[in-house]
Amino acid sequence: MILSMQHVPVILIALPIIFGSLTILFRSKSTLQKTLNIAVFSFLLALSIALLLHVWYNGILVYEVGEWGKYGILLVADLLGAGMVVLSSLISLMAMIYATDYMDRKALDSTFFPLFNLMVAGLNGIFLTGDIFNLFVFFEVLVLSSCGLIVLTGRGDHTKMADKLEAIFKYLVLNMVSIILMLVSIASLYATVGTLNMADIAVKVGYLADAGELPWHIHVIAMTFIVVFGYKAAMFPLHFWLADVHPSAPAPIHAMLSGMVIKVGIYGILRVHYLIFSESMFMLQPILIILSLVTIAVGATSAIGQYDLKRLLAYSSVSQIGYVLLGVGMGTAYALTAAIVYLVNHAIAKSMLFLTTGETLYHAGTKDMRKMGGYAGSAPFLCIIFLIGSMSIAGLPPAGGFFAKLLIFDAGLSAQFYIPIAIALIFAIFTLFYLFRTWLTIFWGEVKYCDPTEACNIRNPTTSIKVALSLLAGVVIFIGVYPEPLIALSSVIAGQLLDPQPYITAVLERSVR
Amino acid sequence: MNPTMLSITIALLFGIGTFMILRRDMIKVAIGITVLSHATHMLIVTSGAFLGGKVPIITSDHESGSGIIFMDDIAAGVFAPIVPEGTEMIYSDPLVQALTLTAIVISLATTAVLLILAYRVYQEHGTTDLNEIRRLKG
Numbered sequence: 216m217i218l219s220m221q222h223v224p225v226i227l228i229a230l231p232i233i234f235g236s237l238t239i240l241f242r243s244k245s246t247l248q249k250t251l252n253i254a255v256f257s258f259l260l261a262l263s264i265a266l267l268l269h270v271w272y273n274g275i276l277v278y279e280v281g282e283w284g285k286y287g288i289l290l291v292a293d294l295l296g297a298g299m300v301v302l303s304s305l306i307s308l309m310a311m312i313y314a315t316d317y318m319d320r321k322a323l324d325s326t327f328f329p330l331f332n333l334m335v336a337g338l339n340g341i342f343l344t345g346d347i348f349n350l351f352v353f354f355e356v357l358v359l360s361s362c363g364l365i366v367l368t369g370r371g372d373h374t375k376m377a378d379k380l381e382a383i384f385k386y387l388v389l390n391m392v393s394i395i396l397m398l399v400s401i402a403s404l405y406a407t408v409g410t411l412n413m414a415d416i417a418v419k420v421g422y423l424a425d426a427g428e429l430p431w432h433i434h435v436i437a438m439t440f441i442v443v444f445g446y447k448a449a450m451f452p453l454h455f456w457l458a459d460v461h462p463s464a465p466a467p468i469h470a471m472l473s474g475m476v477i478k479v480g481i482y483g484i485l486r487v488h489y490l491i492f493s494e495s496m497f498m499l500q501p502i503l504i505i506l507s508l509v510t511i512a513v514g515a516t517s518a519i520g521q522y523d524l525k526r527l528l529a530y531s532s533v534s535q536i537g538y539v540l541l542g543v544g545m546g547t548a549y550a551l552t553a554a555i556v557y558l559v560n561h562a563i564a565k566s567m568l569f570l571t572t573g574e575t576l577y578h579a580g581t582k583d584m585r586k587m588g589g590y591a592g593s594a595p596f597l598c599i600i601f602l603i604g605s606m607s608i609a610g611l612p613p614a615g616g617f618f619a620k621l622l623i624f625d626a627g628l629s630a631q632f633y634i635p636i637a638i639a640l641i642f643a644i645f646t647l648f649y650l651f652r653t654w655l656t657i658f659w660g661e662v663k664y665c666d667p668t669e670a671c672n673i674r675n676p677t678t679s680i681k682v683a684l685s686l687l688a689g690v691v692i693f694i695g696v697y698p699e700p701l702i703a704l705s706s707v708i709a710g711q712l713l714d715p716q717p718y719i720t721a722v723l724e725r726s727v728r
Numbered sequence: 729m730n731p732t733m734l735s736i737t738i739a740l741l742f743g744i745g746t747f748m749i750l751r752r753d754m755i756k757v758a759i760g761i762t763v764l765s766h767a768t769h770m771l772i773v774t775s776g777a778f779l780g781g782k783v784p785i786i787t788s789d790h791e792s793g794s795g796i797i798f799m800d801d802i803a804a805g806v807f808a809p810i811v812p813e814g815t816e817m818i819y820s821d822p823l824v825q826a827l828t829l830t831a832i833v834i835s836l837a838t839t840a841v842l843l844i845l846a847y848r849v850y851q852e853h854g855t856t857d858l859n860e861i862r863r864l865k866g
């Protein structure tokens with residue numbers, strides 16, 4: 216068992232890539248393809264949970280691709296990486312189950328499955344790699360596959376093809392610019408310390424700092440990395456693309472983009488900055504706190520004025536990612552714990568909300584909230600799930616978001632960040648307002664039928680959509696009622712982030728062949 | 729290879745690329761992205777090239793001590809590919825060339841996607857002017 220566990224990190228990346236190319240062969244057999252994909256994704260979820268348990272009990276797992284020690288590419292599964300892989304496997308499995316009934320037949324038969332597999336491979340690769348250039352490669356895999364996925368159509372998708380293409384053009388060009396910036400930063404870092412292994416870079420930067428010879432451009436590189444990851448995470452000056460791009464995607468992809476792909480930026484800051492640039496954090500933490508507060512404010516105020524349901528939730532994502540960044544910026548062990556709990560909660564609750572939204576839009580036949588109303592009678596299931604999601608995002612018990620918000624505010628107060636917490640609290644009330652106004656507008660009030668020829672209540676969720684949504688809702692409620700395991704895991708992760716010595720030792724003790 | 733000329737070339741390419749992606753025409757934006765990527769590739773190669781560096785192939789008549797390729801000695805404050813003072817550097821760094829090849833392949837793929845996308849946007853919108861392709865608002 217121990218021997219086979221060693222290979223799990225590479226299987227988590229290689230299996231989706233291999234299966235993504237194999238699944239093209241079955242494109243004429245729709246049922247077989249759906250069954251196989253759900254089986255493979257369930258297997259990936261089981262593997263990732265096994266990996267997390269293994270890392271929890273036996274310490275950090277390092278897989279050497281090519282057995283070149285720190286000079287080759289290493290896959291490192293520590294608690295943060297393995298935890299993020301579990302999260303992304305869970306959400307991608309649910310999105311996959313949902314998508315088998317939601318996506319158009321044409322999209323399912325052609326490009327959906329291969330690109331979705333590649334996207335998951337990119338996510339797993341980002342969370343497991345220990346090499347900073349490899350991180351860049353997986354970023355590109357993620358960006359290109361998500362470009363191909365945004366263009367597909369589903370049954371509740373009212374976005375025109377012209378708008379989708381415009382959104383993808385924005386997404387791709389802006390991502391290319393940020394990726395080029397990342398490459399420039401990696402080249403500068405390599406020219407300074409002469410290695411690409413993140414643990415090795417951390418050791419060498421630490422040596423330079425101890426000797427008092429830290430070159431000033433290390434701080435500049437740290438800032439450009441903040442720009443790169445802040446772009447991925449939709450941090451304030453770089454948030455403008457999200458509200459155009461995410462609503463253009465079909466619901467399962469929207470859930471993946473808002474649930475996992477923007478979390479990649481947070482993961483990057485947690486991994487790269489807390490490991491390598493811990494010397495620059497004294498300068499970056501105030502910047503992160505100020506920008507996160509502006510992100511919260513801009514996202515929440517933009518969401519209030521929206522009538523387009525998907526756009527409203529996209530702005531809500533911007534606002535919520537600000538809370539995670541606030542926790543990351545405060546930088547104490549407690550605040551990092553809170554940030555990770557918030558990240559997990561937001562990922563699950565937001566992807567559930569987006570999956571529900573896709574089905575609600577299909578039920579309503581429009582995406583304008585003003586034309587919806589009174590669906591509690593015709594779609595009681597969607598009504599309940601949407602309520603659970605809204606409660607979790609707004610931070611009401613018994614949903615998981617309550618503990619996430621509580622921990623963030625408590626961490627801020629115990630670290631004496633009174634003014635930032637006051638601002639965050641005001642916009643938490645905004646969140647409550649716009650989400651419950653949305654819920655009331657859609658599900659209560661006068662019954663409105665969008666299409667006179669076709670009554671809305673015949674367009675109801677199918678079984679697999681109900682299964683995916685109920686499972687996610689169950690997870691949200693479970694985290695809300697019994698959050699201790701998640702909080703314990705997050706506090707251990709936060710401790711490892713602030714003291715990365717076990718990570719460095721586990722990577723550098725590998726012998727070079 | 730003259731490092732000053734190389735630096736000026738890379739700086740000029742970055743400038744041209746940035747200017748091009750700020751243009752209104754979609755194809756010019758695509759060209760700008762390509763120019764920027766190649767400027768970055770040159771930057772990566774430059775970070776491992778040394779004055780008078782030879783091809784990094786170690787032959788059998790290599791004498792140990794005559795040409796240090798990499799010294800990775802933290803205790804002595806020496807990081808590859810930076811070499812200590814007074815050591816003769818005769819080989820250029822091979823790793824950056826592998827990195828550049830990877831980056832070139834990736835930039836090829838993204839450029840292809842970008843150009844196809846530009847063509848499809850032109851088909852749907854009937855124009856390549858980015859100021860007219862602005863329907864997503866709110």
